[in-house]
Amino acid sequence: MSIDAVVLAAGRGTRFGGDAPKQYLPLDGSTVLARALDAFLAHAAIRRVVAVIGAGDEGAFRAAVGPRADRVEVVTGGDTRQASVAAALAHLAVDPPERVLVHDGARPFLSAALIDRVARALDDADAVIPAVPVADTLKRIDHGRVAGTVPRDGLAQAQTPQGFRFAALRAAHAAMPGGATDDAMVMEAAGHPVRVVEGERTNHKITTPDDLPAARLTYPAVGKGFDVHRLTPGGPLILGGLTLDAPFHLAGHSDADVALHAITDALFGAIGDGDIGHHFPPSDPAWKGAASDQFLAFAADRVRAAGEICHVDLTIICERPKIGPVREAMRRRIAEIVGIAVERVSVKATTTERLGFTGRGEGIAAEAVATILRS
Structure with a gap:
Protein backbone atom coordinates (compact mmCIF):
# COMPACT_ATOMS: atom_id res chain seq x y z
CA MET A 1 0.00 0.00 0.00
CA LEU A 217 0.92 29.61 22.76
CA THR A 218 1.11 25.86 22.11
CA TYR A 219 3.62 23.57 20.46
CA PRO A 220 4.04 19.80 20.11
CA ALA A 221 6.68 17.92 22.11
CA VAL A 222 7.76 14.27 22.11
CA GLY A 223 9.27 12.23 24.95
CA LYS A 224 10.85 8.77 24.89
CA GLY A 225 11.08 6.20 27.66
CA PHE A 226 12.86 2.86 27.98
CA ASP A 227 12.98 0.35 30.83
CA VAL A 228 14.10 -3.21 31.57
CA HIS A 229 13.26 -5.59 34.42
CA ARG A 230 14.41 -9.10 35.19
CA LEU A 231 12.00 -12.08 35.25
CA THR A 232 11.98 -14.30 38.33
CA PRO A 233 9.97 -17.44 39.15
CA GLY A 234 6.56 -17.11 40.75
CA GLY A 235 3.49 -15.22 39.57
CA PRO A 236 1.46 -13.22 38.97
CA LEU A 237 2.97 -10.89 36.37
CA ILE A 238 2.19 -7.17 36.47
CA LEU A 239 2.50 -5.72 32.97
CA GLY A 240 0.83 -2.80 31.24
CA GLY A 241 -1.32 -2.14 34.27
CA LEU A 242 -2.76 -5.68 34.17
CA THR A 243 -2.31 -8.61 36.52
CA LEU A 244 -1.57 -11.63 34.35
CA ASP A 245 -1.62 -15.30 35.31
CA ALA A 246 1.97 -16.44 34.72
CA PRO A 247 4.59 -18.60 36.49
CA PHE A 248 6.98 -15.64 36.70
CA HIS A 249 7.04 -11.97 37.64
CA LEU A 250 9.19 -8.91 37.10
CA ALA A 251 11.63 -8.07 39.86
CA GLY A 252 12.10 -4.52 41.08
CA HIS A 253 11.69 -2.09 43.94
CA SER A 254 8.07 -1.36 42.95
CA ASP A 255 5.80 -3.82 41.15
CA ALA A 256 8.34 -3.51 38.26
CA ASP A 257 5.71 -2.89 35.57
CA VAL A 258 8.23 -2.28 32.81
CA ALA A 259 5.56 -1.06 30.36
CA LEU A 260 4.12 1.61 32.64
CA HIS A 261 7.64 2.68 33.66
CA ALA A 262 8.57 3.30 30.02
CA ILE A 263 5.43 5.37 29.41
CA THR A 264 6.01 7.30 32.64
CA ASP A 265 9.53 8.26 31.54
CA ALA A 266 8.24 9.21 28.07
CA LEU A 267 5.76 11.64 29.64
CA PHE A 268 8.41 13.11 31.93
CA GLY A 269 10.72 13.44 28.93
CA ALA A 270 8.14 15.34 26.88
CA ILE A 271 8.09 18.14 29.47
CA GLY A 272 11.76 17.90 30.53
CA ASP A 273 10.81 16.84 34.06
CA GLY A 274 13.48 14.30 35.00
CA ASP A 275 12.68 10.60 35.11
CA ILE A 276 10.88 8.04 37.22
CA GLY A 277 13.92 7.53 39.46
CA HIS A 278 14.02 11.25 40.21
CA HIS A 279 10.40 11.40 41.31
CA PHE A 280 10.19 7.92 42.88
CA PRO A 281 13.74 6.95 43.96
CA PRO A 282 14.28 3.21 44.53
CA SER A 283 16.15 4.10 47.71
CA ASP A 284 12.89 5.35 49.24
CA PRO A 285 11.12 2.56 51.16
CA ALA A 286 7.79 4.30 50.53
CA TRP A 287 7.83 2.91 46.99
CA LYS A 288 8.68 -0.68 47.96
CA GLY A 289 6.19 -2.87 46.10
CA ALA A 290 4.22 0.19 44.95
CA ALA A 291 1.79 -0.12 42.04
CA SER A 292 3.22 1.58 38.97
CA ASP A 293 -0.13 2.98 37.90
CA GLN A 294 0.33 5.72 40.51
CA PHE A 295 3.68 6.67 38.92
CA LEU A 296 2.03 6.93 35.51
CA ALA A 297 -0.96 8.88 36.85
CA PHE A 298 1.44 11.31 38.54
CA ALA A 299 3.37 11.84 35.29
CA ALA A 300 0.11 12.37 33.37
CA ASP A 301 -0.96 15.01 35.89
CA ARG A 302 2.42 16.76 35.49
CA VAL A 303 1.93 16.85 31.74
CA ARG A 304 -1.63 18.16 32.02
CA ALA A 305 -0.28 21.04 34.10
CA ALA A 306 1.88 21.96 31.11
CA GLY A 307 -0.30 20.91 28.18
CA GLU A 308 -2.28 18.03 26.68
CA ILE A 309 -1.41 14.38 26.12
CA CYS A 310 -2.05 13.60 22.45
CA HIS A 311 -0.78 10.04 21.99
CA VAL A 312 1.12 7.22 23.70
CA ASP A 313 2.92 4.52 21.71
CA LEU A 314 4.26 1.50 23.64
CA THR A 315 6.40 -1.39 22.39
CA ILE A 316 6.96 -4.40 24.67
CA ILE A 317 10.00 -6.58 23.86
CA CYS A 318 9.76 -10.14 25.16
CA GLU A 319 9.51 -13.82 24.27
CA ARG A 320 6.89 -14.39 26.93
CA PRO A 321 4.10 -13.77 27.73
CA LYS A 322 2.18 -13.37 24.48
CA ILE A 323 0.92 -9.79 24.31
CA GLY A 324 -1.64 -10.26 21.53
CA PRO A 325 -4.39 -11.78 23.72
CA VAL A 326 -4.19 -8.91 26.24
CA ARG A 327 -3.31 -6.04 23.90
CA GLU A 328 -6.75 -4.40 23.87
CA ALA A 329 -7.20 -4.76 27.63
CA MET A 330 -3.77 -3.18 28.08
CA ARG A 331 -4.68 -0.27 25.81
CA ARG A 332 -7.86 0.36 27.77
CA ARG A 333 -6.04 0.24 31.10
CA ILE A 334 -3.28 2.61 29.98
CA ALA A 335 -5.86 5.02 28.54
CA GLU A 336 -7.73 4.92 31.84
CA ILE A 337 -4.62 5.70 33.90
CA VAL A 338 -3.39 8.45 31.59
CA GLY A 339 -6.86 9.92 31.11
CA ILE A 340 -7.08 9.90 27.31
CA ALA A 341 -9.23 8.11 24.73
CA VAL A 342 -8.19 4.54 23.99
CA GLU A 343 -7.77 5.52 20.32
CA ARG A 344 -4.78 7.59 21.45
CA VAL A 345 -2.96 4.59 22.91
CA SER A 346 -0.96 2.13 20.82
CA VAL A 347 0.43 -1.12 22.23
CA LYS A 348 2.76 -3.26 20.14
CA ALA A 349 4.95 -6.25 20.90
CA THR A 350 8.02 -7.77 19.32
CA THR A 351 10.73 -10.32 20.07
CA THR A 352 14.49 -10.30 19.56
CA GLU A 353 14.41 -13.63 17.70
CA ARG A 354 15.67 -15.39 20.84
CA LEU A 355 18.75 -13.18 20.96
CA GLY A 356 19.91 -11.43 24.11
CA PHE A 357 18.39 -11.44 27.59
CA THR A 358 14.84 -10.95 26.32
CA GLY A 359 15.32 -13.73 23.79
CA ARG A 360 16.48 -16.07 26.56
CA GLY A 361 13.41 -15.19 28.60
CA GLU A 362 15.49 -13.57 31.35
CA GLY A 363 13.65 -10.27 31.29
CA ILE A 364 11.26 -7.90 29.56
CA ALA A 365 12.09 -4.54 27.99
CA ALA A 366 9.71 -1.76 26.96
CA GLU A 367 10.03 1.39 24.90
CA ALA A 368 7.48 4.20 24.77
CA VAL A 369 6.97 7.45 22.92
CA ALA A 370 4.59 10.12 24.20
CA THR A 371 3.38 13.03 22.07
CA ILE A 372 1.98 16.07 23.87
CA LEU A 373 0.92 19.59 23.04
CA ARG A 374 2.67 22.00 25.40
CA SER A 375 1.27 25.31 26.56
Whole structure:
Protein backbone atom coordinates (compact mmCIF):
# COMPACT_ATOMS: atom_id res chain seq x y z
CA MET A 1 0.00 0.00 0.00
CA SER A 2 1.50 3.35 -1.04
CA ILE A 3 0.44 6.65 0.53
CA ASP A 4 1.55 10.05 -0.73
CA ALA A 5 0.85 13.40 0.94
CA VAL A 6 -0.04 16.69 -0.72
CA VAL A 7 0.47 19.85 1.35
CA LEU A 8 -1.28 22.90 -0.09
CA ALA A 9 0.70 26.14 0.26
CA ALA A 10 -0.22 28.14 -2.84
CA GLY A 11 -2.73 30.43 -1.15
CA ARG A 12 -2.07 34.14 -0.79
CA GLY A 13 -3.81 34.48 2.60
CA THR A 14 -6.13 37.35 1.68
CA ARG A 15 -8.09 37.00 4.93
CA PHE A 16 -4.86 37.01 6.90
CA GLY A 17 -3.35 40.10 5.27
CA GLY A 18 0.28 41.10 5.69
CA ASP A 19 3.24 41.11 3.34
CA ALA A 20 3.88 37.33 3.27
CA PRO A 21 1.52 34.36 2.90
CA LYS A 22 0.65 32.98 6.34
CA GLN A 23 2.19 29.57 5.64
CA TYR A 24 5.66 31.14 5.43
CA LEU A 25 5.45 33.04 8.72
CA PRO A 26 7.66 32.08 11.70
CA LEU A 27 6.26 29.84 14.43
CA ASP A 28 8.30 28.89 17.51
CA GLY A 29 11.70 28.64 15.83
CA SER A 30 10.31 27.15 12.63
CA THR A 31 7.57 28.21 10.20
CA VAL A 32 3.91 27.32 9.82
CA LEU A 33 4.56 25.36 6.61
CA ALA A 34 7.69 23.61 7.88
CA ARG A 35 5.76 22.24 10.86
CA ALA A 36 3.02 20.92 8.58
CA LEU A 37 5.57 19.23 6.31
CA ASP A 38 7.45 17.72 9.27
CA ALA A 39 4.44 15.65 10.30
CA PHE A 40 4.43 13.83 6.95
CA LEU A 41 8.19 13.66 6.45
CA ALA A 42 8.55 11.94 9.82
CA HIS A 43 5.72 9.45 9.27
CA ALA A 44 6.85 5.97 8.25
CA ALA A 45 3.73 5.27 6.16
CA ILE A 46 4.16 8.26 3.84
CA ARG A 47 6.04 7.42 0.63
CA ARG A 48 6.57 10.95 -0.67
CA VAL A 49 5.45 14.49 0.09
CA VAL A 50 4.39 17.06 -2.50
CA ALA A 51 4.16 20.77 -1.64
CA VAL A 52 1.96 22.93 -3.86
CA ILE A 53 3.21 26.53 -3.88
CA GLY A 54 2.31 29.76 -5.66
CA ALA A 55 3.96 30.84 -8.88
CA GLY A 56 7.16 32.69 -8.10
CA ASP A 57 7.29 31.45 -4.48
CA GLU A 58 10.25 29.11 -4.93
CA GLY A 59 12.64 31.32 -3.00
CA ALA A 60 10.16 31.98 -0.19
CA PHE A 61 9.43 28.26 0.02
CA ARG A 62 13.10 27.30 0.39
CA ALA A 63 13.67 30.03 2.96
CA ALA A 64 10.67 28.84 4.97
CA VAL A 65 11.40 25.11 4.99
CA GLY A 66 15.20 24.99 4.84
CA PRO A 67 16.81 21.57 4.22
CA ARG A 68 13.37 19.94 4.05
CA ALA A 69 13.10 21.34 0.52
CA ASP A 70 15.40 18.57 -0.73
CA ARG A 71 12.98 15.91 0.56
CA VAL A 72 9.82 17.48 -0.86
CA GLU A 73 8.56 17.49 -4.45
CA VAL A 74 7.35 20.96 -5.44
CA VAL A 75 4.44 21.72 -7.78
CA THR A 76 3.15 25.14 -8.86
CA GLY A 77 -0.49 25.57 -7.91
CA GLY A 78 -3.38 27.36 -9.56
CA ASP A 79 -5.66 30.28 -8.77
CA THR A 80 -8.01 28.14 -6.65
CA ARG A 81 -7.62 25.39 -4.09
CA GLN A 82 -9.21 22.90 -6.47
CA ALA A 83 -6.82 23.87 -9.27
CA SER A 84 -3.85 23.41 -6.93
CA VAL A 85 -5.00 19.94 -5.89
CA ALA A 86 -5.57 18.99 -9.54
CA ALA A 87 -2.00 20.06 -10.34
CA ALA A 88 -0.64 17.90 -7.53
CA LEU A 89 -2.70 14.90 -8.66
CA ALA A 90 -1.41 15.28 -12.22
CA HIS A 91 2.16 15.31 -10.84
CA LEU A 92 1.54 12.18 -8.76
CA ALA A 93 -0.10 10.36 -11.68
CA VAL A 94 3.32 9.68 -13.23
CA ASP A 95 3.90 7.17 -10.41
CA PRO A 96 0.47 7.03 -8.78
CA PRO A 97 -0.01 6.02 -5.16
CA GLU A 98 -2.88 3.87 -4.01
CA ARG A 99 -3.90 6.54 -1.50
CA VAL A 100 -3.31 10.25 -1.11
CA LEU A 101 -3.67 12.58 1.88
CA VAL A 102 -4.41 16.25 1.17
CA HIS A 103 -3.51 18.75 3.90
CA ASP A 104 -3.67 22.52 4.36
CA GLY A 105 -0.20 24.00 4.78
CA ALA A 106 -1.68 26.45 7.29
CA ARG A 107 -2.45 23.64 9.77
CA PRO A 108 0.90 23.18 11.56
CA PHE A 109 -0.17 21.02 14.50
CA LEU A 110 -1.44 17.76 13.01
CA SER A 111 -0.29 14.63 14.84
CA ALA A 112 0.97 11.25 13.68
CA ALA A 113 -2.09 9.71 15.35
CA LEU A 114 -4.39 11.79 13.15
CA ILE A 115 -2.52 10.72 10.01
CA ASP A 116 -2.87 7.11 11.19
CA ARG A 117 -6.63 7.41 11.74
CA VAL A 118 -7.28 8.86 8.31
CA ALA A 119 -5.00 6.37 6.53
CA ARG A 120 -6.49 3.33 8.32
CA ALA A 121 -10.05 4.37 7.53
CA LEU A 122 -9.20 4.20 3.82
CA ASP A 123 -8.96 0.41 4.13
CA ASP A 124 -12.67 0.26 3.29
CA ALA A 125 -13.55 3.76 2.09
CA ASP A 126 -12.78 5.95 -0.91
CA ALA A 127 -12.87 9.21 1.06
CA VAL A 128 -12.17 10.04 4.71
CA ILE A 129 -12.12 13.32 6.61
CA PRO A 130 -11.27 14.16 10.22
CA ALA A 131 -13.82 16.39 11.95
CA VAL A 132 -14.64 17.84 15.35
CA PRO A 133 -18.17 18.59 16.58
CA VAL A 134 -19.23 22.23 16.51
CA ALA A 135 -18.99 23.49 20.09
CA ASP A 136 -20.34 27.04 19.78
CA THR A 137 -23.92 28.13 19.30
CA LEU A 138 -24.43 29.14 15.66
CA LYS A 139 -26.36 32.26 14.65
CA ARG A 140 -27.53 33.31 11.21
CA ILE A 141 -26.81 37.03 10.75
CA ASP A 142 -28.68 39.40 8.45
CA HIS A 143 -27.63 43.09 8.18
CA GLY A 144 -26.01 43.11 11.60
CA ARG A 145 -28.88 41.39 13.40
CA VAL A 146 -29.49 37.82 14.49
CA ALA A 147 -31.93 36.25 12.05
CA GLY A 148 -32.07 32.88 13.74
CA THR A 149 -30.24 30.15 15.64
CA VAL A 150 -28.92 27.21 13.67
CA PRO A 151 -29.23 23.84 15.45
CA ARG A 152 -25.72 22.41 15.85
CA ASP A 153 -26.80 18.78 16.24
CA GLY A 154 -24.96 16.74 13.65
CA LEU A 155 -22.74 19.64 12.60
CA ALA A 156 -18.97 19.30 12.58
CA GLN A 157 -15.94 21.26 11.46
CA ALA A 158 -14.04 19.46 8.71
CA GLN A 159 -10.26 19.33 9.03
CA THR A 160 -7.33 18.04 7.05
CA PRO A 161 -5.54 15.82 6.18
CA GLN A 162 -8.35 14.36 4.13
CA GLY A 163 -7.66 10.92 2.70
CA PHE A 164 -8.69 9.40 -0.62
CA ARG A 165 -8.17 6.52 -2.96
CA PHE A 166 -6.02 8.24 -5.55
CA ALA A 167 -7.82 7.04 -8.68
CA ALA A 168 -11.24 7.97 -7.29
CA LEU A 169 -10.13 11.48 -6.28
CA ARG A 170 -8.49 12.21 -9.62
CA ALA A 171 -11.59 11.10 -11.52
CA ALA A 172 -13.81 13.19 -9.26
CA HIS A 173 -11.68 16.30 -9.83
CA ALA A 174 -11.82 15.77 -13.58
CA ALA A 175 -15.63 15.60 -13.43
CA MET A 176 -16.14 18.76 -11.33
CA PRO A 177 -15.54 22.12 -13.02
CA GLY A 178 -14.68 24.08 -9.87
CA GLY A 179 -15.99 25.79 -6.76
CA ALA A 180 -15.10 23.17 -4.17
CA THR A 181 -13.80 24.39 -0.81
CA ASP A 182 -12.32 21.00 0.08
CA ASP A 183 -11.71 17.67 -1.61
CA ALA A 184 -14.45 15.89 0.32
CA MET A 185 -16.88 18.20 -1.48
CA VAL A 186 -15.45 17.04 -4.82
CA MET A 187 -15.97 13.41 -3.82
CA GLU A 188 -19.49 14.12 -2.55
CA ALA A 189 -20.36 15.67 -5.93
CA ALA A 190 -19.10 12.51 -7.63
CA GLY A 191 -21.38 10.35 -5.48
CA HIS A 192 -18.78 8.90 -3.12
CA PRO A 193 -19.72 8.44 0.55
CA VAL A 194 -17.28 10.28 2.82
CA ARG A 195 -16.32 8.61 6.09
CA VAL A 196 -15.61 10.73 9.17
CA VAL A 197 -12.97 9.99 11.82
CA GLU A 198 -12.17 11.85 15.01
CA GLY A 199 -10.32 15.10 14.41
CA GLU A 200 -8.24 17.06 16.91
CA ARG A 201 -9.15 20.46 18.35
CA THR A 202 -5.43 21.19 18.47
CA ASN A 203 -5.28 20.84 14.67
CA HIS A 204 -5.78 24.59 14.22
CA LYS A 205 -5.83 26.35 10.88
CA ILE A 206 -4.08 29.71 10.71
CA THR A 207 -6.67 31.92 8.96
CA THR A 208 -6.61 35.40 10.51
CA PRO A 209 -3.89 37.42 12.29
CA ASP A 210 -5.44 36.48 15.65
CA ASP A 211 -4.80 32.79 14.97
CA LEU A 212 -1.01 33.07 14.82
CA PRO A 213 -0.40 34.42 18.35
CA ALA A 214 -2.83 31.79 19.66
CA ALA A 215 -0.92 29.06 17.81
CA ARG A 216 2.34 30.31 19.31
CA LEU A 217 0.92 29.61 22.76
CA THR A 218 1.11 25.86 22.11
CA TYR A 219 3.62 23.57 20.46
CA PRO A 220 4.04 19.80 20.11
CA ALA A 221 6.68 17.92 22.11
CA VAL A 222 7.76 14.27 22.11
CA GLY A 223 9.27 12.23 24.95
CA LYS A 224 10.85 8.77 24.89
CA GLY A 225 11.08 6.20 27.66
CA PHE A 226 12.86 2.86 27.98
CA ASP A 227 12.98 0.35 30.83
CA VAL A 228 14.10 -3.21 31.57
CA HIS A 229 13.26 -5.59 34.42
CA ARG A 230 14.41 -9.10 35.19
CA LEU A 231 12.00 -12.08 35.25
CA THR A 232 11.98 -14.30 38.33
CA PRO A 233 9.97 -17.44 39.15
CA GLY A 234 6.56 -17.11 40.75
CA GLY A 235 3.49 -15.22 39.57
CA PRO A 236 1.46 -13.22 38.97
CA LEU A 237 2.97 -10.89 36.37
CA ILE A 238 2.19 -7.17 36.47
CA LEU A 239 2.50 -5.72 32.97
CA GLY A 240 0.83 -2.80 31.24
CA GLY A 241 -1.32 -2.14 34.27
CA LEU A 242 -2.76 -5.68 34.17
CA THR A 243 -2.31 -8.61 36.52
CA LEU A 244 -1.57 -11.63 34.35
CA ASP A 245 -1.62 -15.30 35.31
CA ALA A 246 1.97 -16.44 34.72
CA PRO A 247 4.59 -18.60 36.49
CA PHE A 248 6.98 -15.64 36.70
CA HIS A 249 7.04 -11.97 37.64
CA LEU A 250 9.19 -8.91 37.10
CA ALA A 251 11.63 -8.07 39.86
CA GLY A 252 12.10 -4.52 41.08
CA HIS A 253 11.69 -2.09 43.94
CA SER A 254 8.07 -1.36 42.95
CA ASP A 255 5.80 -3.82 41.15
CA ALA A 256 8.34 -3.51 38.26
CA ASP A 257 5.71 -2.89 35.57
CA VAL A 258 8.23 -2.28 32.81
CA ALA A 259 5.56 -1.06 30.36
CA LEU A 260 4.12 1.61 32.64
CA HIS A 261 7.64 2.68 33.66
CA ALA A 262 8.57 3.30 30.02
CA ILE A 263 5.43 5.37 29.41
CA THR A 264 6.01 7.30 32.64
CA ASP A 265 9.53 8.26 31.54
CA ALA A 266 8.24 9.21 28.07
CA LEU A 267 5.76 11.64 29.64
CA PHE A 268 8.41 13.11 31.93
CA GLY A 269 10.72 13.44 28.93
CA ALA A 270 8.14 15.34 26.88
CA ILE A 271 8.09 18.14 29.47
CA GLY A 272 11.76 17.90 30.53
CA ASP A 273 10.81 16.84 34.06
CA GLY A 274 13.48 14.30 35.00
CA ASP A 275 12.68 10.60 35.11
CA ILE A 276 10.88 8.04 37.22
CA GLY A 277 13.92 7.53 39.46
CA HIS A 278 14.02 11.25 40.21
CA HIS A 279 10.40 11.40 41.31
CA PHE A 280 10.19 7.92 42.88
CA PRO A 281 13.74 6.95 43.96
CA PRO A 282 14.28 3.21 44.53
CA SER A 283 16.15 4.10 47.71
CA ASP A 284 12.89 5.35 49.24
CA PRO A 285 11.12 2.56 51.16
CA ALA A 286 7.79 4.30 50.53
CA TRP A 287 7.83 2.91 46.99
CA LYS A 288 8.68 -0.68 47.96
CA GLY A 289 6.19 -2.87 46.10
CA ALA A 290 4.22 0.19 44.95
CA ALA A 291 1.79 -0.12 42.04
CA SER A 292 3.22 1.58 38.97
CA ASP A 293 -0.13 2.98 37.90
CA GLN A 294 0.33 5.72 40.51
CA PHE A 295 3.68 6.67 38.92
CA LEU A 296 2.03 6.93 35.51
CA ALA A 297 -0.96 8.88 36.85
CA PHE A 298 1.44 11.31 38.54
CA ALA A 299 3.37 11.84 35.29
CA ALA A 300 0.11 12.37 33.37
CA ASP A 301 -0.96 15.01 35.89
CA ARG A 302 2.42 16.76 35.49
CA VAL A 303 1.93 16.85 31.74
CA ARG A 304 -1.63 18.16 32.02
CA ALA A 305 -0.28 21.04 34.10
CA ALA A 306 1.88 21.96 31.11
CA GLY A 307 -0.30 20.91 28.18
CA GLU A 308 -2.28 18.03 26.68
CA ILE A 309 -1.41 14.38 26.12
CA CYS A 310 -2.05 13.60 22.45
CA HIS A 311 -0.78 10.04 21.99
CA VAL A 312 1.12 7.22 23.70
CA ASP A 313 2.92 4.52 21.71
CA LEU A 314 4.26 1.50 23.64
CA THR A 315 6.40 -1.39 22.39
CA ILE A 316 6.96 -4.40 24.67
CA ILE A 317 10.00 -6.58 23.86
CA CYS A 318 9.76 -10.14 25.16
CA GLU A 319 9.51 -13.82 24.27
CA ARG A 320 6.89 -14.39 26.93
CA PRO A 321 4.10 -13.77 27.73
CA LYS A 322 2.18 -13.37 24.48
CA ILE A 323 0.92 -9.79 24.31
CA GLY A 324 -1.64 -10.26 21.53
CA PRO A 325 -4.39 -11.78 23.72
CA VAL A 326 -4.19 -8.91 26.24
CA ARG A 327 -3.31 -6.04 23.90
CA GLU A 328 -6.75 -4.40 23.87
CA ALA A 329 -7.20 -4.76 27.63
CA MET A 330 -3.77 -3.18 28.08
CA ARG A 331 -4.68 -0.27 25.81
CA ARG A 332 -7.86 0.36 27.77
CA ARG A 333 -6.04 0.24 31.10
CA ILE A 334 -3.28 2.61 29.98
CA ALA A 335 -5.86 5.02 28.54
CA GLU A 336 -7.73 4.92 31.84
CA ILE A 337 -4.62 5.70 33.90
CA VAL A 338 -3.39 8.45 31.59
CA GLY A 339 -6.86 9.92 31.11
CA ILE A 340 -7.08 9.90 27.31
CA ALA A 341 -9.23 8.11 24.73
CA VAL A 342 -8.19 4.54 23.99
CA GLU A 343 -7.77 5.52 20.32
CA ARG A 344 -4.78 7.59 21.45
CA VAL A 345 -2.96 4.59 22.91
CA SER A 346 -0.96 2.13 20.82
CA VAL A 347 0.43 -1.12 22.23
CA LYS A 348 2.76 -3.26 20.14
CA ALA A 349 4.95 -6.25 20.90
CA THR A 350 8.02 -7.77 19.32
CA THR A 351 10.73 -10.32 20.07
CA THR A 352 14.49 -10.30 19.56
CA GLU A 353 14.41 -13.63 17.70
CA ARG A 354 15.67 -15.39 20.84
CA LEU A 355 18.75 -13.18 20.96
CA GLY A 356 19.91 -11.43 24.11
CA PHE A 357 18.39 -11.44 27.59
CA THR A 358 14.84 -10.95 26.32
CA GLY A 359 15.32 -13.73 23.79
CA ARG A 360 16.48 -16.07 26.56
CA GLY A 361 13.41 -15.19 28.60
CA GLU A 362 15.49 -13.57 31.35
CA GLY A 363 13.65 -10.27 31.29
CA ILE A 364 11.26 -7.90 29.56
CA ALA A 365 12.09 -4.54 27.99
CA ALA A 366 9.71 -1.76 26.96
CA GLU A 367 10.03 1.39 24.90
CA ALA A 368 7.48 4.20 24.77
CA VAL A 369 6.97 7.45 22.92
CA ALA A 370 4.59 10.12 24.20
CA THR A 371 3.38 13.03 22.07
CA ILE A 372 1.98 16.07 23.87
CA LEU A 373 0.92 19.59 23.04
CA ARG A 374 2.67 22.00 25.40
CA SER A 375 1.27 25.31 26.56
